[in-house]
Structure formats: structure tokens, C-alpha cells
Amino acid sequence: MTQDTRAPFLLVHAGWELFGSDRMLLESAIGLRQAGERVVVALPESGPLVPRLQAAGVEVLIPPTFVLRKSALRPRNWLRTVRDVIRGSVAAVTIVRRLRPRALYVSTIVLPLWPVIGRLLRVPTVTHVHEAEASAARVVNLVLYAPHLASHRLIVNSEFTLRTVGDSIPALARRSTVIPNGVASPTDVPSARVRLDGFRVVYVGRISHRKGPDVALEAVAMLRERGVDATLQLIGAVFAGNEAFGHELTAQIAAHGLQDHVVHHGFRADIWPVLADADAIVVPSRQDESFGNTAVEGILAARPVVVSDIPGLREAVGEYDSALFVEGGDAHQLAEALVRIVDDWSTFVARAEADRSAAVRRFAPEAYRRSVAEFMQSAARG
Template identity: 50%
Template sequence: MAERSETPARETYLLVHPGAELFGSDRMLLESARGIVDSGARAVVALPEHGPLVDHLRGAGAEVVILPMLVLRKSLLRPRGWPTLIRNTLRGAGAAWRLIGRVRPAAVYVSTITIPQWPLLARVRRVPVVSHVHEAEASGSRLINAALYAPHLAATTVLVNSEFSRTTIAAALPRAARHADLVFNGVAGPSEAALPREEIDELRVLYMGRLSPRKGVDDVISAVALLAERGRPATVSLLGSVFTGYEWYEQELRERAAELGGDTVRFLGFRPDVWSVLAEHDVLVVPSRIDEPFGNTAVEGILALRPVVASDTSGLREAAGGYPTTALVAPHAPTAIADALEDIVRTWTDLRGRLEASRAQAEARHAPKLYRRAVSDAVRSAGSVR
């Protein structure tokens, strides 16, 4: 009787992420899952909620599990949020413990520092952990930063998305940064990108991302208002939505837009396909006022063959600096944004001729296949030493 040949079981890796939208860190989680699947392994992704990310993950070949999870939000750290914090801590710990036992992963990949229970629980269960740090705020409290990074001391491997992130971790918790590996974000561009129009009449400015005071969205509106005062007509489109609890900020933006009148400011809401929107605009502005660990949005603008104006700060400097078609300006400075936009219009013909070179540079630096391979190698290497 011939022996039956059996196909060896694929290694299973558990990936954990705090949301299910399609903003920067969500897209990086998707690329990480693709890297695991491309390596031939099984990827199980745990999320705290349903959202547009779920279908993309399943389309990439990953399995998705929705379960209770402690996700650190500022609202939970206030006294009125403590009951929810305690409830989510207990429910999240139980759900995580059971899932790890059921899936039996070779390693756990923890995306962001806002889900602190996972590195600790995984190590208690003797499962190697890869923590991927996407957050860094050097201007924040060193004590708070240390508390946020501390659970990730349990990680077998720590990945960071910029030198700025590594430096920020080192300032708060040197031990956590000592063996951190740098993996630049993999940013996919459009399948086809067209150069912007040859001549500018009314400048079309675009902002993409969360509508948040930290992101400086009102600074873009103020910059466009300044251009109008200088006799330079311009409009601005806001592509994005607010976090729950920040509806007041969107209302302030709408009131400011009403003061300017007409179609000077357009609110586009959230759209998963950013490329068609970028194609309709002349320039992208990334005006963050606070530290950013990186700047996926800036890279997306470069890949879409658009000039970019970005704040000269933190990880944005690494994302947008060094390209012939980007301008770095002081944060929280509408006048500096307006000046940069005027320079873009004044040098438009020359700038337009350099956009393809910038795109090629960004593709070489942030190719998704390089990111996927680096993350997959880190996760599989951690799992191999179990």
C-alpha cells in the first residue's frame, strides 16, 4: 500500500490592528498582511470593528476576526472614560487570550502602540511578538511616552517607520529602541498617473487625511484666503473625515468656509480611492502642526505626479524631503503655505517637468514589495526562534 503524501501545514501568523478604516496605518497593516500571505503563510488578522479594511484584507487572502479589544484613546484616560477603560481592558484580555489559544500562531504582529495588551499576553503564552511602531510625538510628555512604549518591551522585535520614530522611542525608553529596525512605509501609487494641466488659472489645492486640529486643516483654508487677498485665485478640497468626538472641529471648518463664500472650500468626505481626487487637483498640502512619525500622504502626492507642500517637522521631513518637487514649510504658518503655493504657480512649467523624476525616486524608496518582504522576514524570523 503506497504511503499517503501529506502537505505540510502552513505557518500561521496573527496580525492585530486597532481599526478598520483605510488611513495611513490601516493601509500599512494591509501591506503587512499581503507580505505574510505572499510568503506562503496563513495570515489571521484581529480587528476591533468592521470597516472598509476588512474587505481589502480578505481580498488579499487574509482571514479576519472581529473581537473586543482595548484600544487606547485619549477619551478613555479621562475620569469619565475610566469605566469603559476597565471594561475594555477585561473584555479585551479575555478575547485576546482565547484567540491566541485557538489560532496558535508562530508569532504575533502588533500594529501600533495603541493596543498594549497584545505584546504582554502573547509573551505570557510564549509566543514571539513583533511590534510595529507607527506613532511618535517628541513634543509629548516623556513619562507618557514611556508608559505607551513600555508594553512593547515584551516584543521579540520592534519595527519603526522612520528615524524620527526611533529617536523618539529612545528618548523615552532607550531599551525599547536599542534593537529597533527601520522599515520605511511601503506606499503604493496609482496604476497610471497623468501630469497635471499645463497652465494654472485658479489653483486647485487638496488636503487629504483626518479633519483634526492636529493636522492643521484650518491652516490650508487660511492660506487659500491669503492667496485671494494677494489676487491669486485658489480653491481647496478637503478629502477626509473626523474622529468621533471631533465633530465640533468640522463645524468650525465649515463656518470658516462659509465666510470665504462660493466654492472656495469643498468638503469631499472620506473616499477609499484617492487617486481620482488627486488627478483633479494641482497641488497637495500636508500641514500637520504636531509630530508625525511619517507621512504616507505626502508620498502618495509625489507618486500621483503632484507637487507637495508639507510641514518641515518630524517624520514628514523624512517622507517629503529631498524631492525636487516638494516644499517644506514651518508648521502652523498659513503665510508660509501661501508663499509656497505662490512659488509653485510662478515656477509651474519647470516644476511640472520634474514631477516624473520625483515619482521614480519615491517608487524606488517606498516600493510596497520591499516593505512587504521586510515585514514578512521580521515576522517569520521571530517565529522561527520560538
Template identity: 50%
Template sequence: MTNARTVLVVHPGAEMFGSDRMLLESVIGFVESGARVVVALPARGMLDVELRRAGAEVVIIPMLVLRKVLLSFRGLPTLFRDMFRGLRASWRLISRVRPDVVYVSTIIIPQWPLVARLRGIRAVSHVHEAEASGNRLVNALLYLPHLAAHRTLVNSRFSLDTISHALPALTRRSVVVYNGVASPEGPAAPRDSLDGPLHVLYIGRLSPRKGPDVVIDAAAELTRSGRDVRVTLLGAVFAGYEWFEDDLRRRAAESGVQVDFAGFHQTIWPFLEQADVLTVPSRVDEPFGNTAVEGILARRPVVASDSSGLREAAGGYPTSRLVPADDPQALAASLAEIIDEWTTVRGGVDESRRIALERHAPERYRATVSGQVLVAS
């Protein structure tokens, strides 16, 4: 199948959110193909543990990770420090590992495609970010280093269109690979009837971009109309965004809605089993929407923002609904519709799950990514 037998994988973090989970699936695919896999991370974390469990070697090295805090006058000293430290560390690691291919996960570690190209090594970038509403010049600068890669994988047509708008040259070597999303073997069926409150679940970062406050406001709208609703927020804030969680708690207290701040949990399926409906209320562009697919695989109706990659992730299912972003009234109306049509919604969850299993089987994702990465240089 391939002449490439050592894959150096580079990723900018060690958490277990969307792109982290996809990185893990890619690594599992490489290991299953028989390749030696070495993963470079900037820090230890839950992803590190899962990668080693999957059969990869993990090394922790300094690297330049483009964060917003670095793209300011105050952040410039740290940016230059990380750039030089990262360049030296990447050069040494490649000399030690001697990889056949370098797999660069996300666009925010821009040095790696360039270093791989300078060393004469095949590089593949996997783009998990797309913000069509962002500044075109900024987007072009973020994508530019990945022109050095021999191939670029993107996770949705929306991401490809965003790249095409910002940097058309990059699309000529780009391939769409839809995310693979894992699923429990036999997820529990939804409740026969909605006796008691509607249990609404949100999964994701607690950040203004992701819109958990929209869920609270929608639940408050339903409560004012006489509906009984409870909300669970499954996720945590980035360091420095503690103020937003404080705001959410204050908003929840003022709304009169029972809101459970469950924090971050690596395993989401027990929370989906306890939920009646999953919401994905992002305000901004999402390159895809793994969480929406996970809700469908868990046999739960999903209400997502009608924007960006979420249309590809949540569209086309009998039990999914798309609503305007940043619109609590629209979200409340969709939730009310699900309550009123519960018998019909409940009857469609198995067909939705069947479609999602076909579209997003992890085995297909692993095989596709491996086939794109593990080819002769």
C-alpha cells in the first residue's frame, strides 16, 4: 500500500475537543496501517494518554502555536521566542525521527510544513479551521504556510470554499475528508413521552463564540411560555475566560431556569443519554460540527445554527433542525416544536443514526486519511 513507514504527527494541544479527537482517529489509522507513529505535542494532557494507548510514541517539544494573544504588540516577544525555539526543536526532532511524512494537524502550527519542505520530507496539512466571516487577508496569512505542504486535507466543503476565497492556490492540492465520529454500540432510545421538563444539553467550550448563553436565553423564553425546561452545559472555559462563566451563572440565576454547569468530561455519552435534545448554537463559523453528529448518533434530536460547516454536519437528517445563529427566539421555537411533535421526532432517530453511521464511520475516516498521507513521496 505504501512506502511511508514512519509518520511524524504534529498537533498544537493535548486536550480532547473536536480537532484533538480527529487527530487521535488519524493516528489510530496510521498505526492500523502498520506505520511507526511519533506525535509531537507542546504539553502533556488527556490526548497524550490516549495517543500512547493507541500505540503512538509521544514527545513534548516547544513549538509556535498561533494564539490570538500572540498576535498583538504585547504578544510579539513571546511569538518571536516561540518561533525560534520551535524552529530549533522541529529541526532536531526531524533529524532524530527521520520520518517519511510529516502530518500537520490544524493551521495554527505554521512552521511545520515549511520545515518539512526544507528538509525534503513529504508534508500533509489537515485543516480544521474555517472562518468565512473573518478578514480575508488574515485568513490568507494563516493558510499561506500550508502551501509548502504536498497535500491539504479539509473537513468540509465549507472549509474548502473558505480556503478558496482566501488563498485559491491552496485548493488545487486540497481534498475534503469528512470527520469520522465514534458512536456507542447501542445508545438508549429517547423517552417514550416528555413527562416532566425537557432536558436540553449543550456540549462544548463555554465561550461567547459557541453560544451557550443563547441556550439559557431560549430556555428562559420557553419557561415564560409555560414550558418546563432544564439545561445542562457540558464544557469548560479557556483560561482567561472565567468572566464568561460568571456571566453565564448570573444569567442562569436571573432567568429562573435550572442550569447544571457540569464542567468538562471526556466521555459525553452518559450526558447525551440523559438528554432529550442537543443544541449546537454557535454564533460564528464552524468548519464542521462533530458535536451535532454525536447527538444524532446518540439517537437524540439536534438543533444547530444554520451556518457554515454546521449545515453539512447537521443537515439532511429527519431529526435535526437548523435555526438562525444568535437567535434565542428561533431556538426556543424549534425546541417547542420538538416538544409538540415528540412522537414523530422519536420515531425518526433510528433513521438519522443510520445515515450518520454511513457518513461518518471512524473506520472510513481512518482509511481515507491514511490513504492520503501514507503514499510514496
């Protein structure tokens, strides 16, 4: 802890890596720091996010934390879930009473205890909603969103998220404000290749069935069958408990004989060197995405992107001419879209350059940081 004894803004988050919501938590913390506030962040584990926060002057705590995951609802895990709820509740109450924060910022809806504790201890509480699955069963969304009725206000990352929240619990939508994600990128990015010599496809994201890296793999295999010298680079890792999917993906690579044409980098904090070497970025998600940071990063890298035609992704990059939309989970459509880019390469290069300029303005991290800081300061006063 620092020598700063002012009442802080307390930010709590369910992750510790540098995926989409992790990066937004970091940007929110930076925004409050730039506004001159003391900021304390509580995370369930230490990971790549911690040094980034500390470099911004943020104090980091690693308390026992209850995270509402699907595994917690399985009957065989109920005893462990009860234990985690008790430990997480005690830790949360202790932290709030010790810090007496000006306001509490709950990042992601899978932290159900913190809004209730914030309300009970009379701390102005804001939930930042990054998750939206309109296709999920209504009872599932009710379980996820209901604890956040205890929050005084909500931030949602897109109009699609706002509609999904409202369809589940209208009262939550009425206290929600849309603040689109801010997505950072290098000041300058390398131009795309003038002429193609092979075709480099990049996937960035969780290695999971939901995100569809296996769909990207199938599409690349189809391209190679059609005579396109395509390669695939995967950036990302499986989440704990989903290691079986990683093994399945490795077996799929071998089954297609693509060992020499697929590179799996694992998790990388800095994705921009790989994007700079890409010809196209794919986001083949099978299920709803609330926003689509990876798709935006592809636009900011000045590369064509092919993404699933789902509301959150269309809202994020639908206005850009270098973005193509395909049915989620359809490897054939994905391959056809990639062939279209190869066949009209010069046109897509020009579109991608123009789109980057527009996206840099639209997704400026500075605007996001300022909006979140002002929102949290207003919540603290209110």
C-alpha cells in the first residue's frame, strides 16, 4: 500500500490476465488515476494484469474472491461454492471497512457478492457489465444479473448489452449508461503488404469452443485445399478447467496435417507484433459477443477482419468497409470471405487503411478513461 491515506476508489475484478474485460479494468483504473484519484484494485489471483496496474500507480490486493462460474452451480461443487462464498464475503467486508472507499466499481457480473456488500455498507456501487448473451436461457441471465440490482448504477459496454440487460431485468436497464470500450493501439502500424506471398490469418482470443478457433482452423484447411498458401496464428490460452478443448484443437491440427502451417503462440500480453505480420484477422465466435475488442483491434491494425454476424460484433465494426460478416461457426462461409479478400487484395488494403483512421478516433482510450472517471466521480458524489 502507498502513503496516500485518502479514501480510494475500490475496483474489483474477476480476472488477472489481459483479455478484453481485463484491459477495460486497466483502462478504468488509469482513467481514475489520471483524474488524480487514489485507486485500489482487488483481484482473485496475481497475473499479467498486476504489473500493468502497479505501473499506473494503482494499489493491488489479492483477497479470497468468489467468482460465479458455471462450475460453481454443479451439485458436486456446492460445498466448495459455499466455502468460497463465506471466504469471499468475509474478505470483501474486511476490505471495504478498512478502506472506506469513495465508491466501489464491480467489473463484470460474475462477482455477485460485491454489489450486495457495497449496498449494505453504504458505499456508492457501480457494476460494469461486459457480458451479454441474448441467446442464453432467461433464468441464466436472471441469476447472473439479479445480484447487481444492489448496485446504484451500471455501465454497459454497448447498446446490445443494454438491450440484453433490459430484456432480463428492466429495472437494471433504467439505471444503466452506455460507455463503449476504449481500445488502445500503437501510434503507427505497419502497412499491409502490397502483394501477397502466402496468406497469413490470425486469431486472437480465448481458446474455447465458444470463441471458435477450431472454425478458423477448418477455414484455413479449406483454403489450402483450394490452392491458397494459407497459415494460421493463434494467440490465446484455454481457461482453467477447459484444457480438454486445447487438446482437441491440437489433434485437429494434426488430423488436417497442418502442423507446419499453424503456430499457437499461447497467451501474449502484446499482440501487436503478430497483428503487424497478419494479412487478415478472424473473429469466428459461435455465441453472442457484447462488444468485440478483438475485431476492433483488427481494424486498428489496418487489416481486413472477418467476424461472426452477431449483434455485438456488428455494432463494434459494422460501419467499416474492411469488415466482412459470416454466420458464426460456419467454416465454409469464413473460408469464402477470406478468399474474397485474397482475390481483391488491393481494394481491402485501401479500405483497411481508411478504416483505421476512423477507428482511432472512435475508440480512443483517452475518451473512455475520461468517461469512466467522470462517471465514477459522479457516483461517489451521488
